[in-house]
Amino acid sequence: MVRPGGRSARVQRSVHEAVRDLTAESGRDALTVPLIAARAGVTPSTIYRRWGDLQELLSDVAVERLRPEAPPEDRGSLADDLTSWAELFLDEMASPAGRAYIRDALLGDPDGSNAGQCSAYAAEQIDAVLSRAADRGEKTPEVEMVIDRVVSPIMYRILFRPTGLDAAYARRLTAEVLDDGR
Amino acid sequence: MVRPGGRSARVQRSVHEAVRDLTAESGRDALTVPLIAARAGVTPSTIYRRWGDLQELLSDVAVERLRPEAPPEDRGSLADDLTSWAELFLDEMASPAGRAYIRDALLGDPDGSNAGQCSAYAAEQIDAVLSRAADRGEKTPEVEMVIDRVVSPIMYRILFRPTGLDAAYARRLTAEVLDDGR
DNA sequence: GCTTCTAAGGCAATCCCTTTGCTTTAAGAT
DNA sequence: ATCTTAAAGCAAAGGGATTGCCTTAGAAGC
Numbered sequence: 001m002v003r004p005g006g007r008s009a010r011v012q013r014s015v016h017e018a019v020r021d022l023t024a025e026s027g028r029d030a031l032t033v034p035l036i037a038a039r040a041g042v043t044p045s046t047i048y049r050r051w052g053d054l055q056e057l058l059s060d061v062a063v064e065r066l067r068p069e070a071p072p073e074d075r076g077s078l079a080d081d082l083t084s085w086a087e088l089f090l091d092e093m094a095s096p097a098g099r100a101y102i103r104d105a106l107l108g109d110p111d112g113s114n115a116g117q118c119s120a121y122a123a124e125q126i127d128a129v130l131s132r133a134a135d136r137g138e139k140t141p142e143v144e145m146v147i148d149r150v151v152s153p154i155m156y157r158i159l160f161r162p163t164g165l166d167a168a169y170a171r172r173l174t175a176e177v178l179d180d181g182r
Numbered sequence: 183m184v185r186p187g188g189r190s191a192r193v194q195r196s197v198h199e200a201v202r203d204l205t206a207e208s209g210r211d212a213l214t215v216p217l218i219a220a221r222a223g224v225t226p227s228t229i230y231r232r233w234g235d236l237q238e239l240l241s242d243v244a245v246e247r248l249r250p251e252a253p254p255e256d257r258g259s260l261a262d263d264l265t266s267w268a269e270l271f272l273d274e275m276a277s278p279a280g281r282a283y284i285r286d287a288l289l290g291d292p293d294g295s296n297a298g299q300c301s302a303y304a305a306e307q308i309d310a311v312l313s314r315a316a317d318r319g320e321k322t323p324e325v326e327m328v329i330d331r332v333v334s335p336i337m338y339r340i341l342f343r344p345t346g347l348d349a350a351y352a353r354r355l356t357a358e359v360l361d362d363g364r
Numbered sequence: 365g366c367t368t369c370t371a372a373g374g375c376a377a378t379c380c381c382t383t384t385g386c387t388t389t390a391a392g393a394t
Numbered sequence: 395a396t397c398t399t400a401a402a403g404c405a406a407a408g409g410g411a412t413t414g415c416c417t418t419a420g421a422a423g424c
Contacts, residue, residue: 006391008401034381046402048382107289112344119342148335156334160301162294180362188420190372216410228373230411
């Protein structure tokens, strides 16, 4: 039984807020469950019971922060829309903060649902860009193809090869998928 | 000063061995530093001083296990070699054990060097396949292209979208990169 | 070979994170 | 208004993480 307006919701909000505040103040390495609990005004056992451990809590907070805040900007053409989305995506994800969120999201995620949520966010944004282009009458690649050809290489490099990532790489990947897919 | 034949090497071996044994016996969730230390015949502080924490130790062990044991089999043609390598790669990485090792490798890896090593292993194997094909006179894609178009999508799905991964996907990715790249 | 030097491991005490049984509270149902 | 029951609070115990100090063993110089 979910009680979205009640005490549970208040606790969830204050705990998430405490994580964000303490991360900003002292860095994520300084985070501990008792610290977060004290800041949030709850007892540690509440956090342990609801989230299991620190990593799962951080994973929750990370996914929340990786949620896109607005649909991709409309620049008038598929090529422009997709290219600028990919540049922005790379930029956000490859930043130190972005990398930290990705790691956290993957880390405390026993069943993969948080990671799946991240992927779903990207798919939504891409789908918005492609649908808009289709409405304009442009021929578009499949969402799956954009994920395989643009999102995957970017994420792979972020996770496994921390060097050589820049906007030009995002542009090249986008140009290639548009050449092949429409 | 490295002392490869001495006590350090013995400790390293016995600790790694203890991790493997205990993982097999009791599962990775049951692992703790004191447990591993006891099995390895060392004190916990030794492990903390050498590896920092449990996650970094597990990351070390994971990378060791992700090292390929032999060069890819020679089946006579680039298409056959690359396809069967990709199928094997997907199979090993997507297995429960493979996923666990990937997670561990990424997890306890503050500077990204362990993850980089994993990527280097894959690049080596691919390079071996491509060089062999080039020696036969076949036209081959670049290693980078195979990583972007075959390895990345597979790893992305393993990490972010745990469903719908099978040998057919590996074959499709390989076929596409061979069509485009030679 | 013997002495010297030093990186690495052992030991032990301390701190505090984690876990858990029991109690209390508050949101929703009747 | 009363009842029910998730969920939070409390507190104690257990044990993992950390660190200063000491000991050991391998390597280098004589």
